[in-house]
Amino acid sequence: MFRFIAAALIWLTLAAGAAAQTTPDYTAWEDVATRAEAAVEAARASDDAFAVLRAEVAEWRAEFQDAQNVNATRLETLRGQLAALGDAPAEGESEATEVAARRAELTDQIQRLEAPRRTAEEAFSRANGIIGEIDQIVRDRQAERLFELGPTPINPALWLDAWQAQLASWRDLGTGIVDAWSNPATRAEAQGRWPGILALLSIALVLVMRARSWIERLAQRIEAMDDTRRTSAAGFVVSLGQVVVPVLGLVALGQAIELTGFYGSRGEQLIALLPQIGLAIFGSRWLAGRLLPGTPDVETPLTIPMERHAGGRYLALLLGVLLAIDMVVQAFADIDNYDAGASAVLFFPVTLVAGVVLWRLGRLLRVHAPGTDADGNPQVVFFDRLLSLLGRALSLVGIAAPVIAAIGYTNAAAGLIWPTVLSLGLIALLVLLQEFLIELYAVFARRGAAVEDALTPVLGGFVLILCSLPVFSLIWGARLTDLAELWTRFQAGVTIGQTTISPGSFLTLLIVFAIGYALTRFVQGALKTSVLPKTQLDVGGQTAITSGLGYVGIFLAALVAISAAGLDLSSLAIVAGALSVGIGFGLQTVVSNFVSGIILLIERPISEGDWIEVGGNMGYVRDISVRSTRIETFDRTDVIVPNADLISGTVTNYTRGNSVGRVIVPVGVAYGTDTRKVEAILREVAEGHPMVLLRPPPAVVFMNFGADALEFEIRAILRDVNWVMSVKSDMNHEIVKRFAAADIEIPYAQRDIWLRNPEALKTVVHDMERDDAGDDEDGGDADGGG
Secondary structure, eight states, X not given: OHHHHHHHHHHXXXXXXHXXXXXXXXXXXXXXXXXXXXXXXXXXXXXXXXXXXXXHHHHXXXXXXXXXXXXXXXXXXXXXXXXXXXXXXXTTOOOOHHHHHHHHHHHHHHHHHHHHHHHHHXXXXXXXXXXXXXXXXXXXXXXXXXXXXXXXXXXXXXXXXXXXHXXXXXXXXXXXXXXXXXXXXXXXXXXXXXXXXXXXXXXXXXXXXXXXXXXXXXXXXXXXXXXXXXXXXXXXXXXXXXHHHHHHHHHHHHHHHHHHTOOHHHHHHHHHHHHHHHHHHHHHHHHHHHHSOSSTTSOOXXXXXXXXXXXXXXXXXXXXXXXXXXXHXXXXXXXXXXXXXXXXXXXXXXXXXXXXXXXXXXXXXXXXXXXXXXXXXEEOOHHHHHHHHHHHHHHHHXXXXXXXXXXXXXXXXXXXXXXXXXXXXXXXXXXXXXXXXXXXXXXXXXXXXXXXXXXXXXXHHHHHHHXXXXXXXXXXXXXXXXXXXXXXHHHHOEEETTEEEOHHHHHHHHHHHHHHHHHHHHHHHHIIIIXXXXXXXXXXXXXXXXXXXXXXXXXXXXXXXXXXXXXXXXGGHHHHHHXXXXXXXXXXXXXXXXXXXXXHHHHOSSOTTOEEEETTEXXXXXXXXXXXXXXXXXXXXXXXXXXXXXXXXXXXXXXXXXXXXXXXXXXXXXXXSOHHHHHHHHHHHHHHXXXXXXXXXXXXXXXXXXXXXXXXEEEEEESOGGGHHHHHHHHHHHHHHHHHHTTOOOOOOOXXXXXXXXXXXXXXXXXXXXXXXXXXXXXXXXXXXO
């Protein structure tokens, strides 16, 4: 088996190489190009003929595009050899005969090998121009048909002809069925197939009439089991059967009708439409049931009152039915070639009712209430704004489309209202798929309610929107050839100077860089966990080595990725130089901090875990990055300090090299206390603490005579300065205890007041006493008079 696979791979490789070296048949291409240019110049071919011609020219263009890369490896080698000979001599100068001969030989080889590439480039350009002209002709025709003014459907003179045309179509359908039934051979074949026909009809009847309701009840039961994301996701998957199963039933119905043979040519067209009809009806009903459920057990992203849900589901189902009716009428119009008047009259009622439904759905969407924040205040998010805008757009289309159709622009009305209906269904599907992604992410990530704020579901929704853009473009009139053309241009890439950035080169760059980045992280992890801990380096040195290795590894990964992608950035050097000047002025602070971070990691004046003080902030170093350093203060707050401040400013590192540090405990005693006794007690307190080193021994210093006390200080070296506050507290407790036992007083603050002129104070006091005496006499007279 493995030998067979290897042989197949070798054969495919050789076949691909042989195909790559095949030279295009330019004679045959000349015939095709001449014929295509004549058709484009005449512009009389049908759209189908132009489509066939375009496909043929596109095949030639793809062949020419491959031919442009022929001899690429050999040309690169020859150019390298030519560059190794140095620059060609200037005018009037000469070079060695051997070098000149070799230069001429290499130049001749390069010119001969580049000739097929130049021919392929010219043919590719010609084919590309023909395709562009064909696309322009087809687009112009589409625009003409779209804005073609036809007869107005409100003209009563056209109503009878339209009614007769429709009756004739149904009559022809019945005639085809009767003719098939009248054919004995057809009846004989049908008689032998009755068991299979009855089985298919029974299956179709069950799947269409009953299976949908069974699946709906099953999905509701699953979602009502509990209030977890797992049951919601399971219920969503099961609910998809409400669309898939009935459509399969319609497919079975079509198979049963085909087995009978009693359908005729027009019946064959209707049988082919059955899956599309089922998808329109059951799909609209499923979307409405998920977005506007009839029970509160089913979660919905819309906050529309429950009493409005039933009406919304009815409108959505009616829209699906109208879309199915339009399909049937369009099929009859294509088969029987209705004239413009009959088509306008027959399509107008469907357009009018669909416009009314869209208008009411627009009003319903505008009832959606925005969410609320933690305080209960309304919080309008992007989804709410999108629904409001969508509601206004639906109302506008619901009014504009019937008006345009009534004027006579039947094609324009159809090109407006039905793409709007399909876009509405696609938007509803995207909303439901986004909710399903959130539920799946919650199940696998096990994050519960926090999943609403996760980035992964948002990115998944963004990918869904990107994938839906081609579908939206097809709905609004784009052709598959237009999408193929966009994809071809996308694959060709964007050329900037001499550099072409294509999806392949960009993907190569991402893959190579991702591999280099992963290898860098792997080596960093191995060093950090297995190698560096076994060395004598401290934690700061280990961090510096791993960080430096990370920067170097990422830089090398970027260089290798650019080289592997084949990007030549030399042509961007001038632009990069001009930008660097402006960026240098704008980011000089960032660059300064970055360089300072590199210096910190190399010189390591501070390391992670150090106790430092910088700019009035004191705490432990927790992280050193290339731009800033994070310090955790003693009150458990983080202070982000730019690295430039650590290099240019004054930094106090209390634990640099070792954790040994000094503690100073000031003490004051009352005047008159025996200072030697105080000194002895303080020395005993210091030497008795287990964190204090005895070598060097602690010192007790009589500092000075203070205003209120005799001031002493204990100065001791601690084993670990990180415990300085705890040691200081312990010593203070012990000092209070020992001083109380020794009857040594720790005084309060005292102040002496000196009066400069006490005689003035005596005069003031005498006057106050005299005034008080006079008041007493006045009071006595008053009492006596009474």
